[in-house]
Amino acid sequence: MQSPNARPSGAGDGPQSPAENHEGHAPAPAAGPETYDDPWYDALASGWGEPAGPDAAVEVPAARRVQRPGPDGGAAGVYLAVQRSAAFQEVRSRYRRFVVPMVAVFLGWYTAYVVAATAAPGFMARPVAGAMNVALLAGLGQFLSTFLFTWAYARHARLRRDRAALELRWDTQERARGLRGGAS
Amino acid sequence: MTGGHQTLALLLFSGFVAVTLAITTWASRRRHGSAEEFYAGGRLFSPMENGFAIAGDYASAASFLGVPGLIVLFGYDGVLYVVGFLVAWLVVLFLVAELVRNCGRFTLADVVASRMRERPVRIAAGASSVTVSVLYLVAQMVGAGSLVALLIGRTSQAAQVWAVIGVGALMVVYVSLGGMRATTWIQIVKAVLLLGGTVTLTVLVLLRFHGDLDRLLLTAAARSGHGPAFLAPGLKYGADWTARLDFISLGLALVLGTGGLPHILSRFYTVPTARAARRSAVWSVGLIGAYYLMAILLGFGAAALVGPQTVRASNAAGNTAVPLLALDLGGGPDSTGGTVLFAVVAAVAFATILAVVAGITLASSASVAHDLYASLRRRGGRQRSEVAVARVAAVGIGVLAIALGLLARGMNVAFLVGLAFAVAASANLPVLLYSLFWRGFTTRGAVWAVYGGLVPALVLVVLSPVVSGSPDSLFPGLDFQYFPLQNPGLVSVPLGFLAGWLGTVTSAELPDEARYAETEVRSLTGAGAA
Numbered sequence: 005m006q007s008p009n010a011r012p013s014g015a016g017d018g019p020q021s022p023a024e025n026h027e028g029h030a031p032a033p034a035a036g037p038e039t040y041d042d043p044w045y046d047a048l049a050s051g052w053g054e055p056a057g058p059d060a061a062v063e064v065p066a067a068r069r070v071q072r073p074g075p076d077g078g079a080a081g082v083y084l085a086v087q088r089s090a091a092f093q094e095v096r097s098r099y100r101r102f103v104v105p106m107v108a109v110f111l112g113w114y115t116a117y118v119v120a121a122t123a124a125p126g127f128m129a130r131p132v133a134g135a136m137n138v139a140l141l142a143g144l145g146q147f148l149s150t151f152l153f154t155w156a157y158a159r160h161a162r163l164r165r166d167r168a169a170l171e172l173r174w175d176t177q178e179r180a181r182g183l184r185g186g187a188s
Numbered sequence: 189m190t191g192g193h194q195t196l197a198l199l200l201f202s203g204f205v206a207v208t209l210a211i212t213t214w215a216s217r218r219r220h221g222s223a224e225e226f227y228a229g230g231r232l233f234s235p236m237e238n239g240f241a242i243a244g245d246y247a248s249a250a251s252f253l254g255v256p257g258l259i260v261l262f263g264y265d266g267v268l269y270v271v272g273f274l275v276a277w278l279v280v281l282f283l284v285a286e287l288v289r290n291c292g293r294f295t296l297a298d299v300v301a302s303r304m305r306e307r308p309v310r311i312a313a314g315a316s317s318v319t320v321s322v323l324y325l326v327a328q329m330v331g332a333g334s335l336v337a338l339l340i341g342r343t344s345q346a347a348q349v350w351a352v353i354g355v356g357a358l359m360v361v362y363v364s365l366g367g368m369r370a371t372t373w374i375q376i377v378k379a380v381l382l383l384g385g386t387v388t389l390t391v392l393v394l395l396r397f398h399g400d401l402d403r404l405l406l407t408a409a410a411r412s413g414h415g416p417a418f419l420a421p422g423l424k425y426g427a428d429w430t431a432r433l434d435f436i437s438l439g440l441a442l443v444l445g446t447g448g449l450p451h452i453l454s455r456f457y458t459v460p461t462a463r464a465a466r467r468s469a470v471w472s473v474g475l476i477g478a479y480y481l482m483a484i485l486l487g488f489g490a491a492a493l494v495g496p497q498t499v500r501a502s503n504a505a506g507n508t509a510v511p512l513l514a515l516d517l518g519g520g521p522d523s524t525g526g527t528v529l530f531a532v533v534a535a536v537a538f539a540t541i542l543a544v545v546a547g548i549t550l551a552s553s554a555s556v557a558h559d560l561y562a563s564l565r566r567r568g569g570r571q572r573s574e575v576a577v578a579r580v581a582a583v584g585i586g587v588l589a590i591a592l593g594l595l596a597r598g599m600n601v602a603f604l605v606g607l608a609f610a611v612a613a614s615a616n617l618p619v620l621l622y623s624l625f626w627r628g629f630t631t632r633g634a635v636w637a638v639y640g641g642l643v644p645a646l647v648l649v650v651l652s653p654v655v656s657g658s659p660d661s662l663f664p665g666l667d668f669q670y671f672p673l674q675n676p677g678l679v680s681v682p683l684g685f686l687a688g689w690l691g692t693v694t695s696a697e698l699p700d701e702a703r704y705a706e707t708e709v710r711s712l713t714g715a716g717a718a
Contacts, residue, residue: 129420135405
């Protein structure tokens, strides 16, 4: 499956490798006129049937079905290789290890809130202090927990995922480009 | 409502229309006519701008007028309703925003179609997106009609009809001429107006009670006639087990539906990277959360200062709570302050509806042109520019929404919004999550997931007490009610997930490993993202 041109997985591009110099370039690859061997980009970058405008500088292949490379070579091979690389597996597991339990927690907490409010109104009506009762506190708790989870997710993504993902993005696009260069 | 309110409200609203039309003109002069520009506004909005625009897209008239109204009439159960709208954003932020930004280009169908056989999947996802959008649009149009009746003080049919037609015509102009760039700026202006108005009213309410929240709540409870029960759940959704299950169903639809709303998904394509999409979702959580907290406070404030009897006398559904509160806070019906505040609130409510309908119209015209028309047009037929088709689609959807909005005039706005969320949660979210996270997902699974959620959701609504079998239903004379709940979410969301799983395990097609690898790598790294 692995294309001969694809570099061996994870060689020197682990999540820990420095990426400061890439940090500021995040939007650049998307804005530039380079093409990647990329079925989404080719087929959909500009709408179909558009007159050649400034955006049509991207050469759109006539038939994407023919263009889409099989799994044994081309871009698909690059993506398979990247998917199997240790660096990518690390990013993915960091994402999943954070998101799966957190989603379970907040959905559970919200379900508990809704079920308690509908099934146990007596408990929810119990006064706590002054006008405050359990229901009002739980409602405020939902707001607070939403803000807290949002903050935690953004922080986790920024510190634990962004840099490695950016490295991988560059690496994947480099590989795809190298492949095209080698083939033509 | 006296003539003073009316004139001033109309003046302010005309000012908003003039500003938005100026934005539209400006945006259409700079456009290049590309799909990138029309659907995604050039993808160069900043996270803060997009966060405001998302907040503008999300906070519809239902939340500006409806939520405080619910709280005035039913106390805590109004709070219960709001929480679902906010918690939903965690689903969007954690599972949808970044990944969709990385994988798709303009629509939900892009994400799914990229790893499946394109045509059937695009048609299915496009059809369900248009259905969701049209339901949501009709809700807003109905809201616009009744708002005019309430705020301008003319309850005549003609005023409502003209309001619906006027809103429809304006949204078509915004969308077909200005595209995403104009729509986004309109959302931003509207979000700022809405937040400004809400902050002003909240400060005035707090000043009235000298910052003593406890006294505010106790006064509200005392004036409601329910006593402490006003501050606890049960007044609206606690009657019997059907009502309770109905609320659980609605809660599920709200939390899972937001991630499948086409006009929310399309907002994430207007920023350059997934990181920017994440940051705009964080902004919108902050803005929407703060806004809902203030809306809750305004609800209890209206209960304490205006009282449920006065509100109910003005509008049985409670939709006039905020305007009446503004009148009271400004110094009463005959004071200048009261007149000005009332007019400001009325104009903000109009602006809210107008901006929301523009956002939804744009998203559905993208689904029609980019997904449905592109898949269904005859091969070898005359090629038309996709953007031209999208502009025509915006006009068509506008006409459809006006027609349905006029037909559905008597229907409850909150119900229609809940229904749109239920359909989004049943038809759009399962297919989206399966495509992003399930290696073995196949084309048949994708198609079944969409129709397996869409069809039950719609059928259950037709069989529900909303349509027949009860005095308040659409056809009170008929009785083909077989499903007890008003909101189908509790049944149709699991069915959508089940159908997607069933379609996948029964299909002979082997899942395409390479294309899943591509989806996974793209979704998490942004490689090759648009």
